[in-house]
Amino acid sequence: MDKRSKIIVGIFIAVLLGIIVTEIVRPKPVNWSPSYTKSDKIPFGCYVLFEELPQLFPDQKLITVNESLYNTLSTIDSTNTTNYLLINNSLELDKQETNQLLSYVQSGNDAFIAATSFGAYLSDTLNIKVESLYTIQEDTMQIKLTNPIFPKVDYSLTRGLYNTHFTSVDTLNTTVLGHISFLEKKGIMEVSTRNKVKRPNFIRVKFGEGNFYLNTTPQAFTNYYMLGGNEDYVGNSLSYLKNATVYWDNYKKAGRVIIDSPMRFVLNQPALKWAYYLGISGILIFVLFKAKREQRIIPIIKPLENSSIDFARTVGGIYFENKDYSDLIAKKINYFLEYLRSHFYINTQQLNDKAVSDLSGRSGKSISETKAMLDLLIHLKNKNQHTEQDLISLNKKIDQFKK
Secondary structure (H helix, E strand, C coil), X not given: CCHHHHHHHHHHXXXXXXXXXXXXXXXXXXXXXXXXXXXXXXXXXXXXXXXXXXXXXXXXXXEEECCCHHHHHCCCCCCCCEEEEEECXXXXXXXXXXXXXXXXXXXXXXXXXXXXXXXXXXXXXXXXXXXXXXXXXXXXXXXXXXXXXXXXXXXXECCCCCEEEEEECCCCCEEEEEEEEEECCCCCCCCCCCCEEEEEEEEEEEECCEEEEEECCHHHHCHHHHCCCCHHHHHHHHCCCCCCEEEEECCCCCCXXXXXXXXXXXXXXXXXXXXXXXXXXXXXXXXXXXXXXXXXXXXXXXXXXXXXXXXXXXXXXXXXXXXXXXXXXHHHHHHHHXXXXXXXXXXXXXXXXXXXXXXXXXXXXXXXXXXXXXXXXXXXXXXXXXXXXXXXHHHHHHHHHHC
């Protein structure tokens, strides 16, 4: 690489490092999206409220709910009085969830819901209607509690919400607990003497033995307003609930992280989740110990070639060309006699009747076959000139005897 190329590469690396450092040290922009989850510390999360709940409900259990409302309420013991908190931008309940929530409150429990809408089924049952007035520019609004025991303070809401209030309630079972005040909009809202209009935003609806507490300004319960001086409003609003176990709904949240992976079902089932974790752990342990015990790769060594076959072919070719049958017969007789000595322990110095008898008994051959074999050996040893036919006959006899 020449000098010019090195300079270009150096400049490129320096620029890249500068961009990375700038991104690291640059302050992150504020996330103003609504979340309402207990773990989010962004402006419209509910981390502060969740941390303060033990102070608002001393000596009581705080249970986080991470599954559907129907599954949770169907397992709660209705004989014990509890509270259920749902805070979200909007609340949409299906018919089964609504019936389960109604049954829960009817049994003597309380449900606190802060949302800009409450779902068609629940709104129809409680006979309530909610209206939201949307404008291009956010307006400053004040919320206030009506109970005279609370300080007469207007809590300002300046960001992240629109004017949402109740327009119709069941007057026989409903008590207004708070209002929202906002400037009139000519042609839309009626004119008041003070150029402000008040509408109910916080009500209590009696249902069976329990109560629904409904608030149309969920933003007031977020970190942004809890840390901005409106914490008394939240504390006083929740003081209507009984000092009992609190169920915090962390499932129906705008900021809830939804897992789209196919493993979602497995990880949501305790038995399958533990089986999955144990399986992964077992595989990792197996790989770890197997890697330690595994022998390193042994190089392949090519085996030596068997040259005996080539040698035999060469020797055989020499004998075939020279046609020295006598020498070949003599060698085969000597090899065969060595075979008899090493396998049957026969004395081959004298091939007499005793040798025939011993060899027949030890080899399992008949006397006649054994005698014929030895006679052939004696005949060929005493013969001066041998033919090809003698060699073939000897080879066949030896092979037959060995079988």
